[in-house]
Amino acid sequence: MTTAKYDIVIFGATSFVGQILVGYMMQEYGANSQLKWAIAGRSQEKLDEVKVKYNAQEIDLILANASNEAELTNMVKQTRVIVSTVGPYALYGEPLVKVCVETGTDYCDLTGEIQWYKRMVDRYEKSAQKTGARIVHCSGFDSIPSDLGVLFLQDKAKDVFGETCQKVKMRVANLKGGASGGTIASMVNIAKEAAKDSNLRKELKNPYSICPENHGFKSRQDNVSTAEFDEEFDCWVGPFVMGVVNTRVVHRSNALLNNGYHSNFYYDEAMMMGKGRKGKSRARNMAWGLNIFMLLAAIKPSRWLLERFILLKPGQGPTEEEQLKGYFKMQFIGITESGKKIKTQVTGDRDPGYGSTAKMLAQAAVRLSEVNKSEKAGGFWTPASIYGEPLINKLVEHSGLSFEVLESE
Numbered sequence: 001m002t003t004a005k006y007d008i009v010i011f012g013a014t015s016f017v018g019q020i021l022v023g024y025m026m027q028e029y030g031a032n033s034q035l036k037w038a039i040a041g042r043s044q045e046k047l048d049e050v051k052v053k054y055n056a057q058e059i060d061l062i063l064a065n066a067s068n069e070a071e072l073t074n075m076v077k078q079t080r081v082i083v084s085t086v087g088p089y090a091l092y093g094e095p096l097v098k099v100c101v102e103t104g105t106d107y108c109d110l111t112g113e114i115q116w117y118k119r120m121v122d123r124y125e126k127s128a129q130k131t132g133a134r135i136v137h138c139s140g141f142d143s144i145p146s147d148l149g150v151l152f153l154q155d156k157a158k159d160v161f162g163e164t165c166q167k168v169k170m171r172v173a174n175l176k177g178g179a180s181g182g183t184i185a186s187m188v189n190i191a192k193e194a195a196k197d198s199n200l201r202k203e204l205k206n207p208y209s210i211c212p213e214n215h216g217f218k219s220r221q222d223n224v225s226t227a228e229f230d231e232e233f234d235c236w237v238g239p240f241v242m243g244v245v246n247t248r249v250v251h252r253s254n255a256l257l258n259n260g261y262h263s264n265f266y267y268d269e270a271m272m273m274g275k276g277r278k279g280k281s282r283a284r285n286m287a288w289g290l291n292i293f294m295l296l297a298a299i300k301p302s303r304w305l306l307e308r309f310i311l312l313k314p315g316q317g318p319t320e321e322e323q324l325k326g327y328f329k330m331q332f333i334g335i336t337e338s339g340k341k342i343k344t345q346v347t348g349d350r351d352p353g354y355g356s357t358a359k360m361l362a363q364a365a366v367r368l369s370e371v372n373k374s375e376k377a378g379g380f381w382t383p384a385s386i387y388g389e390p391l392i393n394k395l396v397e398h399s400g401l402s403f404e405v406l407e408s409e
């Protein structure tokens with residue numbers, strides 16, 4: 001283990017989600033705990049404001065610009081784990097991943113930009129394997145509840161039935177919480193990149209796009225993109241906006257866990273919309289709304305109008321009260337090859353995208369700082385494949401999440 005000055009440095013401590021993260025770290029660890037942490041960003045003035053806001057004057061501060069490799073290298077050399085909330089990652093994130101890989105520094109972030117994830121794996125995985133850097137994207141609402149939710153379900157299925165589930169469906173039963181400007185900027189950027197690049201559009205449709213080469217998975221994966229009636233959950237379902245990201249991460253986890261779920265594994269995600277006509281019409285509206293948003297975001301003039309007049313700007317997001325009132329409930333049904341069925345649930349106690357994400361990311365970083373390099377070598381890992389069950393326990397103890405079995409038969 002290296003003797004870096006800090007265990008964790010939070011890069012982007014001034015972002016909407018970064019500030020909540022700093023507040024959580026102060027509450028959970030404070031300035032004088034065994035865990036040594038610091039904050040970082042490009043603006044001394046803004047970082048000082050964050051320190052005052054959270055009474056974090058004793059926390060050290062590092063200045064670095066996301067586009068300056070020398071400053072980034074100076075920052076990452078001082079820590080064992082770097083947490084980044086500087087996004088959209090496809091616009092600002094690559095230099096930091098590069099220097100973490102070069103210096104063998106562990107890294108986690110909140111990206112849900114799957115096209116950027118793939119680009120980073122293609123460019124840096126081989127070097128990370130050599131230097132020992134563990135890079136863990138998607139360590140927030142996308143994709144921790146989905147990825148660890150599937151791991152939890154499979155572990156329970158093994159305990160109860162002695163076999164894993166070949167097929168798993170996740171349905172969002174309830175969710176309350178708004179998006180932030182940073183998340184919207186990331187979604188708009190995906191639509192913009194996809195509009196220009198037909199290869200990317202093709203890649204975004206591939207459920208195994210971030211699986212390692214030669215993964216060998218052939219199982220056809222359905223995508224809930226319109227209103228559908230779900231027999232297993234007995235309700236109408238519509239598309240879940242994070243499904244494209246989460247499903248890819250879950251398949252990569254299966255591959256990195258040596259096909260630990262199944263070699264013919266099926267996984268999909270959707271949102272429960274209720275029963276009867278009302279449920280059907282809500283599911284339809286959800287599908288239409290999402291398609292229209294992506295279409296408007298892909299076309300230059302309508303994108304300009306959306307960005308200028310309708311969408312939140314970077315740095316904006318749900319109020320503290322909205323974060324406190326937010327929550328999420330996700331249910332999973334898994335079916336084994338021999339037909340046995342298990343139903344599980346994951347819940348969170350704050351708005352998923354910010355209040356809860358910040359707590360998940362903080363505990364993910366703490367967990368990453370504990371994972372021995374001899375246990376997990378350098379490379380691009382997923383939440384389930386590197387954080388595993390110990391993170392589930394931390395999230396339950398410190399982050400307001402619950403993981404439970406509802407039924408098994």
Ligand SMILES: NC(=O)c1ccc[n+]([C@@H]2O[C@H](COP(=O)([O-])OP(=O)(O)OC[C@H]3O[C@@H](n4cnc5c(N)ncnc54)[C@H](OP(=O)(O)O)[C@@H]3O)[C@@H](O)[C@H]2O)c1
Pocket residue numbers: 012013014015016017018041042043046064065066067085086087088089092110111112138139140141142143180181182183184186313314315316317352353354357
């Ligand atoms: N996966 C999830 O569940 C999830 C949830 C929430 C957010 N996210 C993602 O997390 C990211 C942050 O979201 P947000 O809403 O918190 O973003 P935000 O408020 O817009 O903040 C962006 C951050 O990036 C920093 N930044 C921009 N350019 C920089 C540069 N050249 N050098 C250094 N720092 C720079 C900003 O610093 P200044 O303050 O100095 O401008 C700010 O700290 C987004 O990509 C979003 O999509 C994901």
